[in-house]
Structures are given as structure tokens and as C-alpha cells.
Amino acid sequence: MPSSELYAVIMAGGSGTRFWPLSRHRRPKQLLPLAGGRSLLAATVDRVLPLVGVGRTLVVTGEAVADAVRAELPSLPPENVLVEPVGRDTAACVGWMAWRLAERDPDAVMLVLPADHAIPDADALARALMAAAETARLRGGLVTLGVRPTRPETGYGYLEMGGRVGEAGGLAVHRVSRFVEKPPRERAEAMVEAGTFLWNAGMFAWTVGAIQGAIRSHLPELAAGLDRLRAASAESGEDTALRRYYPSLPGISIDFGVMERAPVVWVLAVDFAWSDVGSWRGMEELSGHGGVRIGDVLSVDSQGAILVSDGPLIAAVGVPDVVVVATPEAVLVVPKEQAQRVKELVESLRAAGRTDVL
Amino acid sequence: MPSSELYAVIMAGGSGTRFWPLSRHRRPKQLLPLAGGRSLLAATVDRVLPLVGVGRTLVVTGEAVADAVRAELPSLPPENVLVEPVGRDTAACVGWMAWRLAERDPDAVMLVLPADHAIPDADALARALMAAAETARLRGGLVTLGVRPTRPETGYGYLEMGGRVGEAGGLAVHRVSRFVEKPPRERAEAMVEAGTFLWNAGMFAWTVGAIQGAIRSHLPELAAGLDRLRAASAESGEDTALRRYYPSLPGISIDFGVMERAPVVWVLAVDFAWSDVGSWRGMEELSGHGGVRIGDVLSVDSQGAILVSDGPLIAAVGVPDVVVVATPEAVLVVPKEQAQRVKELVESLRAAGRTDVL
Numbered sequence: 281m282p283s284s285e286l287y288a289v290i291m292a293g294g295s296g297t298r299f300w301p302l303s304r305h306r307r308p309k310q311l312l313p314l315a316g317g318r319s320l321l322a323a324t325v326d327r328v329l330p331l332v333g334v335g336r337t338l339v340v341t342g343e344a345v346a347d348a349v350r351a352e353l354p355s356l357p358p359e360n361v362l363v364e365p366v367g368r369d370t371a372a373c374v375g376w377m378a379w380r381l382a383e384r385d386p387d388a389v390m391l392v393l394p395a396d397h398a399i400p401d402a403d404a405l406a407r408a409l410m411a412a413a414e415t416a417r418l419r420g421g422l423v424t425l426g427v428r429p430t431r432p433e434t435g436y437g438y439l440e441m442g443g444r445v446g447e448a449g450g451l452a453v454h455r456v457s458r459f460v461e462k463p464p465r466e467r468a469e470a471m472v473e474a475g476t477f478l479w480n481a482g483m484f485a486w487t488v489g490a491i492q493g494a495i496r497s498h499l500p501e502l503a504a505g506l507d508r509l510r511a512a513s514a515e516s517g518e519d520t521a522l523r524r525y526y527p528s529l530p531g532i533s534i535d536f537g538v539m540e541r542a543p544v545v546w547v548l549a550v551d552f553a554w555s556d557v558g559s560w561r562g563m564e565e566l567s568g569h570g571g572v573r574i575g576d577v578l579s580v581d582s583q584g585a586i587l588v589s590d591g592p593l594i595a596a597v598g599v600p601d602v603v604v605v606a607t608p609e610a611v612l613v614v615p616k617e618q619a620q621r622v623k624e625l626v627e628s629l630r631a632a633g634r635t636d637v638l
Numbered sequence: 639m640p641s642s643e644l645y646a647v648i649m650a651g652g653s654g655t656r657f658w659p660l661s662r663h664r665r666p667k668q669l670l671p672l673a674g675g676r677s678l679l680a681a682t683v684d685r686v687l688p689l690v691g692v693g694r695t696l697v698v699t700g701e702a703v704a705d706a707v708r709a710e711l712p713s714l715p716p717e718n719v720l721v722e723p724v725g726r727d728t729a730a731c732v733g734w735m736a737w738r739l740a741e742r743d744p745d746a747v748m749l750v751l752p753a754d755h756a757i758p759d760a761d762a763l764a765r766a767l768m769a770a771a772e773t774a775r776l777r778g779g780l781v782t783l784g785v786r787p788t789r790p791e792t793g794y795g796y797l798e799m800g801g802r803v804g805e806a807g808g809l810a811v812h813r814v815s816r817f818v819e820k821p822p823r824e825r826a827e828a829m830v831e832a833g834t835f836l837w838n839a840g841m842f843a844w845t846v847g848a849i850q851g852a853i854r855s856h857l858p859e860l861a862a863g864l865d866r867l868r869a870a871s872a873e874s875g876e877d878t879a880l881r882r883y884y885p886s887l888p889g890i891s892i893d894f895g896v897m898e899r900a901p902v903v904w905v906l907a908v909d910f911a912w913s914d915v916g917s918w919r920g921m922e923e924l925s926g927h928g929g930v931r932i933g934d935v936l937s938v939d940s941q942g943a944i945l946v947s948d949g950p951l952i953a954a955v956g957v958p959d960v961v962v963v964a965t966p967e968a969v970l971v972v973p974k975e976q977a978q979r980v981k982e983l984v985e986s987l988r989a990a991g992r993t994d995v996l
Contacts, residue, residue, distance in 0.1 A: 301953070578990075580983060592950070593968040593995050595659070595983050598976040602957065606969045610951040611962065613971055618956040625938060625953050632936075637951050 285388045286413055288328040289377045292321055292341040292349055292395035293367050297626040298559055301610035302590055305638055306344055310396035311352060313574065313590075314557060319352055321395045327402045328391065329355075331409060338362060339395065340373050365526050371495070371502055371537040372529040374484075378491045379506040389413045390491065392484040392534075397556050398566055404552040411449030412485035412548050418448075421544050422494060423485040424456070426478025428551040431565075432468035435558050437461055437480040437535070439547060440471075448548060456545040459535070478549055480535065482556070491538070498541040505529045560586045560603050560619055571600075586616060610637045643746045644771055646686040647735045650679055650699040650707055650753035651725050655984040656917055659968035660948055663996055664702055668754035669710060671932065671948075672915060677710055679753045685760045686749065687713075689767060696720060697753070698731050723880050729853070729860055729895040730887040732842075736849045737864045747771045748849065750842040750892075755914050756924055762910040769807030770843035770906050776806075779902050780852060781843040782814070784836025786909040789923075790826035793916050795819055795838040795893070797905060798829075806906060814903040817893070836907055838893065840914070849896075856899040863887045918944045918961050918977055933964075944974060968995045 295308040303309050315323035321339070329337055339361045341349045346363045353361065364373065374392055381388050391409050399405045408425055416423045426439050442457035459480065463471065471477035486494075496503040505525060512521035530537075539545055555566040563572050564586060573579065575589030582596040586603040594606050603619050605612040614621060629638055653666040661667050673681035679697075687695055697719045699707045704721045711719065722731065732750055739746050749767050757763045766783055774781045784797055800815035817838065821829065829835035844852075854861040863883060870879035888895075897903055913924040921930050922944060931937065933947030940954040944961040952964050961977050963970040972979060987996055 301951075578983070578986065580979070580986070589969075592964070592966060593659075593992070595968060595970050595987070597970075597972040597979045597983055599960065599971050599973060602960075602971065604969065604971050606950070606964070608950060608966055610953060611947075611964045611969050612953050612955075613957050613960065613962050614955040615957060621938070621955045625936070625955055628936065628938070629953070634951070 285385060286332045286391065287336045287338060287377075287381060287388050288332045288391045288393065289374065290321070290324055290328070290337070290339045290393050290395045291370060291373055292339050292345075293364055293373060294394070294396055295342070295344075295367075297623055298620075299605070300622050300626050301607045301612055301637060302588060302605050305635075307348065308345060308396075309557065311345065311348055314563060315398060317574075320398060320557060321349065322352055324393060324395050324397070325353055325356065327399065327405055328393065328409070331406055332391070335360075338377060340364060340377065341395075342367055363522075365522050367531070368526065368529045369531040370534040371499055371532045372505075372526070374491060374534050375495050375499075375502055375506045375529075376509070376526075378488050378495070379510050381488045382492060383510070386488050388488050389416050390484075390486060390488060392486075394482050394556070397481070397483075397554065398563075399552060399554050400566070401552045404550070407449050408451060408548060408550045408552070409483070409485065411451050412483075415448045415453055415546055415548065416485040416487055416490065419453075419546055420487065421490055421546060422539065422542050423546045423548065424539065425481050425483040426456075426547045426549050427481045427554045428549060429472045429477065429479050432465065432472045433479070434462060434465055434468050435562070436556065438463065438468075438471055438477045439480050441476050441478060441547060441549065445546070451548045451550060454547050454549065456547045459540045478547060479554070481550075481554055482535070484534070484539075494538050494542050499530065499532065499537050502530050502532070502537070560588070560605075561616065575606075584616070586619075643743060644690045644749065645694045645696060645735075645739060645746055646690045646749045646751065647732065648679070648682055648686070648695070648697045648751050648753045649728060649731055650697050650703075651722055651731060652752075652754055653700070653702075653725075655981055656978075657963070658980050658984050659965045659970055659995060660946060660963050663993075665706065666703060666754075667915065669703065669706055672921060673756060675932075678756060678915060679707065680710055682751060682753050682755070683711055683714065685757065685763055686751065686767070689764055690749070693718075696735060698722060698735065699753075700725055721880075722884060724885050725889075726884065726887045727889040728892040729857055729890045730863075730884070732849060732892050733853050733857075733860055733864050733887075734867070734884075736846050736853070737868050739846045740850060741868070744846055746846050747774050748842075748844060748846060750844075752840050752914070755839070755841075755912065756921075757910060757912050758924070759910045762908070765807050766809060766906060766908045766910070767841070767843065769809050770841075773806045773811055773904055773906065774843040774845055774848065777904055778845065779848055779904055780897065780900050781904045781906065782897065783839050783841040784814075784905045784907050785839045785912045786907060787830050787835065787837050790823065790830045791837070792820060792823055792826050793920070794914065796821065796826075796829055796835045797838050799834050799836060799905060799907065803904070809906045809908060812905050812907065814905045817898045836905060837912070839908075839912055840893070842892070842897075852896050852900055857888065857890065857895050859888050860890070860895070918946070918963075919974065929958075942974070944977075 310321040438460040441454035509525040570584040572586040576593045577587040580597045584600040589606045591608040668679040796818040799812035867883040928942040930944040934951045935945040938955045942958040947964045949966040
């Protein structure tokens with residue numbers, strides 16, 4: 281398995297409000313210093329560079345943050361940061377990369393990873409990704425990583441393992457029997473109890489040919505759009521083609537548009553610590569102890585608090601149950617158990633025209 | 639009573655940590671925008687200007703904040719802001735002004751007011767101060783204002799009214815029978831119940847001659863120091879004299895050093911709303927409703943919270959019981975009922991060498 285055929289595509293187009301005010305329009309979650317002082321994006325790139333090399337690491341992002349993404353990744357050639365003119369969800373992003381790579385190397389294997397997940401054990405991830413690449417190459421289909429659940433999390437999707445079909449790199453390979461959307465609590469508990477369900481971690485491996493075939497089968501409109509995009513790119517240059525054709529690609533996720541429709545998907549069951557860092561509480565669970573401390577923070581009798589500063593000193597006294605996030609522009613204070621209300625707050629700010637803090 | 643003989647001395651030398659991080663070394667409480675968006679100092683000056691005129695309004699402050707004080711009071715001649723080279727408590731401050739005025743106008747009446755109290759009803763205060771000045775002139779002694787207590791506050795000193803001796807400007811004039819230090823709760827309740835006790839509001843009126851005599855009687859060391867200071871001022875200029883002699887003046891409060899030792903003190907009982915703004919909770923009580931909102935604040939389900947910003951937007955969701963004070967340098971979060979712990983916090987910061995935020 282020569283490594284010349286392995287590519288990593290890191291999807292860094294996300295934007296979101298759950299980490300407001302730390303996350304903002306031009307600084308989404310993947311750029312926040314949530315990976316031990318470094319950004320989740322930089323940590324993700326560092327995890328795959330040793331596997332595929334700097335030349336075959338591709339980062340796809342959006343226009344609003346492209347400059348910040350390049351600045352965050354000084355070791356990456358600037359042309360390896362690819363910019364969608366508008367976001368069209370993950371199927372279009374993956375498809376664009378697959379169609380592009382197909383022109384250079386149709387047998388290449390693509391690893392696809394979100395830029396904004398936290399995986400502290402880089403070695404375990406590396407072994408799993410290499411095993412997934414090997415499986416993609418040998419079995420020729422779509423491969424995903426599934427994380428053994430450690431709690432009945434209702435914020436993640438699940439997948440059920442069907443029969444075991446073999447092993448790769450010491451990991452069991454199963455066929456996926458079905459995907460399950462984010463479940464209610466009781467369902468999540470039953471799935472964890474059953475022992476045959478894994479968290480759908482959104483990390484994939486496939487050959488360029490396999491994903492092209494799957495997109496042609498399950499998302500023919502996307503495939504046709506990508507054919508037009510590539511033809512136009514050859515004629516008038518990629519930037520012009522992207523502006524012309526990318527906005528009209530159908531916006532659908534790779535999970536919903538391809539994975540859940542594919543007749544065969546392989547899953548490698550992994551058991552390293554993983555979080556999609558979907559909320560401050562997710563950060564806390566990954567840290568393994570109560571509370572989060574990032575930045576300049578002084579905590580007195582506030583053991584369990586989630587205290588995150590991107591500038592001002594946060595002095596928290598006697599508030600073990602709160603989230604405090606401070607930037608020079610805005611300060612959020614909310615009880616931990618109401619942390620999801622930040623969405624509501626951001627809506628209020630948007631309605632009030634407070635773009636100065638969004 | 640020609641107004642040419644009336645002076646106001648505003649004591650603006652205070653420093654303190656109870657309003658940290660809003661109050662800082664170079665921006666003490668009297669400079670904070672706690673009087674409806676204006677500083678307590680500016681509000682105090684505005685209250686007395688109509689009574690005594692701009693030329694006879696004197697503000698005494700310390701070196702660290704003198705420039706800020708002058709900037710805060712653009713309508714006042716800069717030479718009316720007098721600067722102590724070091725703080726020596728209120729008896730030295732009052733004495734310095736009395737000795738100074740004695741050279742110009744030994745029969746002048748001095749009103750003495752702290753710069754950092756809140757008194758929303760300026761008219762009521764004006765009437766009381768004019769009545770106090772009249773009493774000082776007619777009776778020739780020391781006059782203080784006492785505020786009828788509205789609650790058994792343990793954070794204030796009290797004084798007991800003796801027999802009523804007359805009236806001035808519609809206010810009863812009593813002789814003070816005794817002063818009471820900040821009392822425990824039960825004592826405070828008993829005093830409020832008794833109806834003969836007033837809050838010691840730290841506002842005074844006396845002729846220059848009366849306070850000079852009282853200082854000579856009760857603080858002879860201070861009087862001797864002030865004699866030396868004035869003699870040296872005449873010889874080598876006031877700045878040089880202050881540096882040479884002011885630091886050696888005894889540091890004692892006018893209350894403890896003079897008022898409590900004087901055989902006769904007159905008190906005018908007033909009943910306007912008054913607060914020494916000793917804490918955020920004091921602010922809240924004065925506001926008459928739950929909570930405080932100052933600056934850029936968005937509050938959701940946080941009705942009773944004390945939210946004060948000097949820069950960043952504070953977004954508070956579901957935290958009705960907290961104090962949040964935000965500046966560009968530091969953010970404090972503490973439950974309202976533990977707000978006094980800010981002192982402890984400031985000590986920790988001092989011990990940690992965090993002068994950048996103090």
C-alpha cells in the first residue's frame with residue numbers, strides 16, 4: 281500500500297454559534313484554541329500529516345474564514361486550502377474533492393475528517409485511519425469509523441454493527457446494518473446496553489472511484505453538477521467555475537445523502553476518546569474531570585465551572601455551576617445546565633442587529 | 639448669610655476594591671459611572687455648585703487620580719482640585735482645608751462632603767446643607783447630617799439624637815448624645831426600632847474657626863503639623879511644604895478623631911434617600927428595584943442580577959442571583975450573596991502580582 285495514493289480531506293467549512301462569544305462569524309469552532317491551547321483544526325492537520333504527507337493534506341473551508349485557516353496552518357501549502365464560494369454541506373464538499381482527485385489519481389484513497397473534533401490519542405487515531413484506508417482499498421467500498429459509546433449520549437448519531445467480516449490493523453471490521461439519528465434518552469440507553477451500536481464519528485475512508493460511484497448512484501444531481509464544475513474548471517479555471525457552478529450544487533450531508541443510502545458500508549469499531557466538541561459540556565466530558573479552564577482564569581470555590589477566556593481575566597468566585605466565556609467584545613454567563621440557550625441568545629443579538637458581537 | 643462665606647470641601651481621596659474590576663488603582667469608586675451614567679464625584683460637585691459657586695468648591699484627592707479627577711470636572715478651575723501627596727485620612731484632609739481657608743476668611747463656613755455617596759434628591763440635599771451651614775454659623779459648633787434609617791443596615795455607623803434644640807430650614811436640630819460603630823444585626827434592629835438613631839452620613843458643616851478649635855483640642859499633634867505646613871507653604875510654596883510635612887501628619891478619621899471626642903455636636907435629621915455605595919448591593923437598594931444594569935448588557939431570565947459593563951457586552955442568561963462586572967481587562971462573576979468576597983479575590987490577585995488588572 282504505497283502512501284503516494286493516500287489523501288486526507290479535512291472539512292473545515294463549519295460555522296456555528298454554540299461557542300459564542302468565543303466563536304464568531306469569522307472565527308468558527310475549528311479555529312478556537314480548544315485542543316490544549318491549539319486550534320482543533322491545527323490539531324486535526326497534525327494528526328494526519330504523518331500519515332499522508334503535507335502535499336496530500338487538503339483542507340476545504342469557506343470564504344469568510346479562508347485567510348484565518350491559512351494563517352492557522354503555516355506548514356500547509358496555501359493551495360492545499362480549498363475554498364467553497366458558498367457552503368453546500370458535506371456531500372458537495374466530498375464530491376468536489378473526489379472529482380478533483382480523480383483527474384490526478386483515480387485509485388487514490390481519501391480519508392475524510394471533520395476539522396473540529398477532539399481526539400486526544402493521536403496514535404490510536406492514526407492506526408484506525410490506516411486500517412480504514414486499507415479496508416477501503418481491499419474491499420472497495422465505503423468505510424466509516426464508529427466509536428464505542430461510553431455513555432448514552434443523545435447528541436450523537438449511532439450506527440449498528442451487523443456481522444463481523446474481518447479485521448484490519450487489529451480492529452474488527454463489521455458491516456453497518458443501520459444508521460440511527462440522534463436518539464431520545466431511553467433509546468440511547470438501550471443502544472449502549474445492547475453493545476452493538478457505535479457513535480457515528482463522521483470520519484470516512486474510500487477510494488476516489490468508490491465515492492464517485494456512490495454519489496452517481498445516490499445523488500445523481502450532485503454528480504451531474506460536479507461533472508459540469510470540473511469541465512468548466514478545465515476550460516475557464518477553477519475559481520470561475522466554482523463561482524458559476526458550486527452554488528447550484530444540492531446541499532445535503534454525506535451521511536444522509538450517501539452513507540445511509542449505500543447498500544454496503546463497512547465500519548471499524550474504535551474505542552479511543554472522541555468528542556465532536558458540540559458544546560462546552562462536551563469539552564468537559566472529554567477532559568475527564570469537572571470543569572473547563574482555558575485562558576486567563578482565576579477560580580475560587582468554582583471547581584466545576586466552565587471558564588474560558590480569550591483575553592480578559594475571568595475571576596470566578598463561588599460559582600461552581602456556571603459557564604463564563606469572555607472575549608474583549610462580549611461576556612457570556614449562563615448556568616451549565618442551560619448552556620444550550622446560547623443559541624437563543626445569539627438569535628436575540630441577530631434580531632437586535634448586534635453584528636458587532638456576532 | 640452672604641454666600642461669599644460658604645465653601646464646599648469634597649473629599650475625593652478614596653480608593654477601594656469593593657467594585658473591582660470596575661474600580662481600579664487609578665479609577666476608584668468616586669470616578670465610576672454609578673450616578674445614572676455619570677460619576678459619583680461629578681454628581682456630588684453638581685449638587686453643591688449652585689450653593690457655593692464654582693470658585694468656592696474645593697476637591698481634595700490623591701496623586702494617583704488627580705489628573706482623572708480634573709478631567710472629570712472640566713467646569714472646575716484646576717487649582718480647585720487639591721492634591722494630597724499621600725493619604726492621611728479625613729481629619730488631616732479637613733484640617734488642611736480649614737487651615738488654608740483660615741488665611742483667607744476665618745469666619746467662612748465649610749461644608750464637607752464625601753465624593754462617593756449617592757443622593758438622588760439633589761434639592762433635598764441642598765436644603766439640608768443650607769440648614770446645616772446656618773446652624774454652624776448660628777451655634778458656632780460642629781454640625782453633621784444624620785439620615786433616618788430605612789432598614790437595620792449593619793454596614794453604617796449610627797448616632798443617637800439627644801434633646802431637640804431647635805429647627806433650621808424645616809429640619810429638627812438635635813444634640814448628638816452618642817456615636818455607635820457599625821452594629822451587629824440585633825443592635826441595628828433595636829436602633830431602628832427605637833426611632834432615635836440616625837445613620838452617620840459623613841457630611842458636615844462648621845465654621846473654619848470651630849473646626850480649627852476642635853482639632854486643636856482633640857488632635858493637637860495634627861494641629862501642630864498643620865501650623866508647620868502652613869508656615870512652610872508661605873515660605874517655600876505649598877507643593878514643597880506638602881511633600882515635606884503632609885506625610886508626617888497623623889492619619890485618623892474626622893469621625894473618630896474629632897466628632898466622637900467633641901463635647902457638643904449638632905445633628906440635622908434628614909430623610910432623603912442616601913447610600914454610601916459601599917457595595918453593588920448598596921447600589922441595588924438605592925435603585926429601589928431588584929438588580930442593577932449599567933453599560934452594554936443583555937439580560938435573559940436574569941431579573942435580579944447585578945450586571946455592570948465598562949466595555950464588553952454582558953449576555954446573562956438564567957442567572958438572576960449573580961454579580962457580573964466586566965471591563966476590557968477583567969471579568970468578575972460572583973453570587974450576589976457572596977459579593978463581599980471580591981476583597982479576598984483582590985488580595986489573591988495582589989499576592990499573585992497581577993498589577994495588570996488591579
